[in-house]
Amino acid sequence: MRTASIPLKSVALPTEHGGWGFTLEPILLGLLLSPGPPTLGLALLGLFGFLARHPLKLIYQDLRKGKRYPRTHLALRVSGVYLTLALLGFLLTAFTAQGPFLLPLLLALPLGAFMLWADTQNRSRDLFPEIAAALAMASLAPAGVLAGGLGPEMALGSFLVLALRDVAALYYARTQVLRARGMRPKRYPAYIALWSSAGLALFLQGQGLLPLAASLVLLLLALYGSLALLRPPVEARIIGWTQMGFGLLLVLATALGYTLQGLPTALLGVPALHRFLGWALVGLAFLAGLYLLWRKEVGRPIRILVGFYDVNALLGLLYLAFVWKPLPHPLLALTGVVLLHLLLKKPYPWPGIGFLLLGLLLLWH
Structure with missing residues (x-):
């Protein structure tokens, strides 16, 4: 069996999906509260440290059996790339930090050690190891805040x-x-x-x-x-x-x-981003509507595109929270997105019509 026959995804990506949220939330919070190179470095450290856990676990399981499988060699290369990127992120933070960012990470080390021990015992899905892992990742947010000088x-x-x-x-x-x-x-x-x-x-x-x-x-x-x-x-x-x-x-x-x-914070750029994204999505709404009227099928690319409209509507709500005024523009974007989600559940031709109506609302927006 050759290494090339092993799907890269099975080695490079973790099998559990819940860890993505607990990893990305502190990263995003740190980037929003203190945007800059220090928090970008911590984002790389946290993300690729999280990704490295899965191939390292596979390596440990194989070596404990005293054997080397083709996946072992692939996992070694993948984990090496991940750990290198995580190290680069740590160095970026270390050279640009304006505060004692190491303190939260050091305090979280016992939690991380407990999580790794549970991994070796095949108990990582137990409640307390999962809590320890989530809290260990949460330390990235205060580390980013301190690294930014807050x-x-x-x-x-x-x-x-x-x-x-x-x-x-x-x-x-x-x-x-x-x-x-x-x-x-x-x-x-x-x-x-x-x-x-x-x-x-x-x-x-x-x-x-x-x-x-x-x-x-x-x-x-x-x-x-x-x-x-x-x-x-x-x-x-x-x-x-x-x-x-x-x-x-x-x-x-x-x-x-x-x-x-x-x-x-980085949220101060939300109004400009909302306007830019709104204009960029106007043309895509009309194109998606015509495509659905022609192909009659709501595929994965269309569903991914819907996510961008959801983000645009969320940015509009944040915009409203800043100004505390009932402005019509974000409300129109939100109305169009809600209408689109309702019509996507209907049979042909309603999904296509939904995108065309959304395009008109965004154009008015």
Whole structure:
């Protein structure tokens, strides 16, 4: 068997999908709160460190058996590339940082060590190793805040908001996944985790450690999770995407809260980005509409394109949050996206008509 016959994806990408959210959320929060080379370096460190875990685990499993498979050699090369990129990211941060960014990373080392030990014991899917892994990755946010020269209170707040969300999300998601598999797990630990995170967030917001917007999102997560636990279970895929959506919402709300407090975050560029993206998507909406009227099929490229319109609508909502005025332009973009999602569920020719209507609304926008 030759190495070329082994799919690169099976070695290069992790099999579990939940780790993506817990990795990207602190990276994004750090980049939003303190944009610049230091946080870019930490983004590379966190992302490629996360990706390196899977091939390194494969190498460990093969060597423990005393054998070398073709996948072992491929995993060695892939992990070498990942670790090199992670090291370059660390060096970029080390040479450009304006504060003690190493402190949060050093404090997270015991959590990372516990996670790696659980990996060697094939227990990485247990609850506490997953919590340890999420909290270890959450340390990237305060590291980015400190690297950008911001204060320790904001660094602590950026970690706490992610930690509260991570613990609540893991208890909730595990309960829902077990229910989706036909089991009957106890639900009260998920209720306790959800409402404890919301209560602690409100307390920390009163102490000035968290912005109000972040506390409100955690309260919304507790309300949503409590109602979802009372309803019939849904597919694990839907649970995962929903939790990633809440994670993104929490990151944006936290950055928005700090921005409204006067911090010059990356969100200050949202109005210009919203206008640019809106104009760029006008022509694509008409082209996609004509394509769907001709091909009569909503394929993956179209669904990916829909994601860009969702992002544009989200940027519009953030724009409204900045100006606190009922401007018609972002509301039109949001209306068009909602209409598009409704019509995409209809048979031909409604998906094509939906894109054409969206194009007209964006053109008016």
